[in-house]
Amino acid sequence: MTQTTIEREAPCPAAASSAGAEWWRGAAIYQIYPRSFADSNGDGIGDLPGITERLDHVASLGVDGIWLSPFFRSPMKDFGYDISDYCDVDPIFGTLADFDRLLARAHGLGLKVIVDQVYSHTSDQHQWFQESRQSRDNPKADWYVWADAKPDGSPPNNWQSVFHGPCWTWDARRGQYYLHNFLSSQPNLHVHNPEVQEALLATARFWLDRGVDGFRLDAINFSMHDPALRDNPPVAEGLGRRTRPFDFQHHFHNQSHPDIPKFLERLRAVIDTYGDRFTVAEVGGEQADREMKLFTQGPARLNSAYGFNFLYSDRLTPELIHGSMAIWPGAQGEGWPSWAFSNHDAPRVVSRWLGTRDAAAFARQAMLLLVALRGNVFLYQGEELGLEQAEVPFERLQDPEAIANWPETQGRDGARTPMPWRAAAPNGGFSDAEPWLPLDPRHLPLAVDRQESDPGSMLALTRRLLALRKGRAALRVGTIERVDAPPQVLAFERRAGSERLLCVFNFGEEPIDWPLPAGWRIVERVGEPLAPLSGFIAEPA
16 A cells, blocks of 8 residues: 555543543443343343343443343333332333342443433322322422413413423313423423432432442433423524424423533432442433533533434434544543444434445444444444344334334334344244334344354454454543545544554445555454445554
């Protein structure tokens, strides 16, 4: 190859000197959606014992920990994100003893365990809400967000929920409306209330006392509203496709209240009494970039945050990556980013960014890119197999969002179908019974047992890439610097101390003649440099 000159922007500040001291900084964490991971009792729904039985697979990937989506008591209107008891396991998933066994097994395999905490809302079946709705003067009357109707009986303001129209539902017992940013069965907690904060902190202590290693905070920017109940302003015409009433507003007042960081500081103070624990916020919406930085600013708030920079983006471009990395330049007092390409709330990355290209090649490129980014990385179950978004017929849909918006969106069910463990087994080895969501036949050839013994498989590549990330400080905790390249090529350099790594990816449809600079050698690659859907990581020779 002939020499190529690399032009760089000014480097970002060096990583904190203590970066290697925290287990979570630069970690790779594997998300498990319990309903769909492994069913141990033959009811068609995944459970905690099933997860425990399959933890060897997770540990073999080389990840640092797991994140468990909700397994708490719930009527399952939103499949666990509508919690009726924060401190118990729903019977469909098992028992607290099952959780303790899972935790012990994970720790025995060297895996940290992160659990979801949902502090913005509960189920309407939670005993707190059942008491709150009885009257305006009971002990929990102010634990949820209640408001009087307008003189004409209409809701207090124009706020729209994420799923189904207005944020307000009338309750005849109170003679008032209650707020819900999601389903009407998910009333919003009044987190401005110090008593509610104390109850939530007690929930955190319950799980920390059991030995969990941290929390993922669901929809935390929805946890406090504007008490003045001001209307949200409309979004101007022409700003993208709208599939829900929610898309017609700027959500300035039903979320993102400036007091949220004060509550996060109280939560962090509790967590810090348990030692080296990890906290990561899920933050969505148009103010997410600002809020992620705010919620993680300084040593007294959360460790990390992730938004939907990649999860809701329908195109993969160099500018998407460069722009997302630029949000976190490494300034003094700045938090630490986390990234995910797929999760239970978004269509799988292979289908979202693939277009008409080869799915297997794209899955490999996406995995190499993910492990090369600065920040923590979250892998969603099945991502290590290269699974595409499953096709779920309308009559089998379970997700309320998918049903409400069908067929205008791909919905969430296609990312939640069962893990394929054994290609020839009934239901892919997930369950002896008909699963709660159908297994896509296209997933069976990608089952774990088919890939396990194949050194050229996506599974083998994932293990190799995670080992590379863990063994290279530049990838795990280093800085990131943009490298000038042709428009369809993403190039950046990762640095930690004297270690330098050059990461290059071709997102285009045609091969690129952009030779590796003299004095560098490739240490890992997917595809032929720089063919379409290829990428490589190189180091100085």
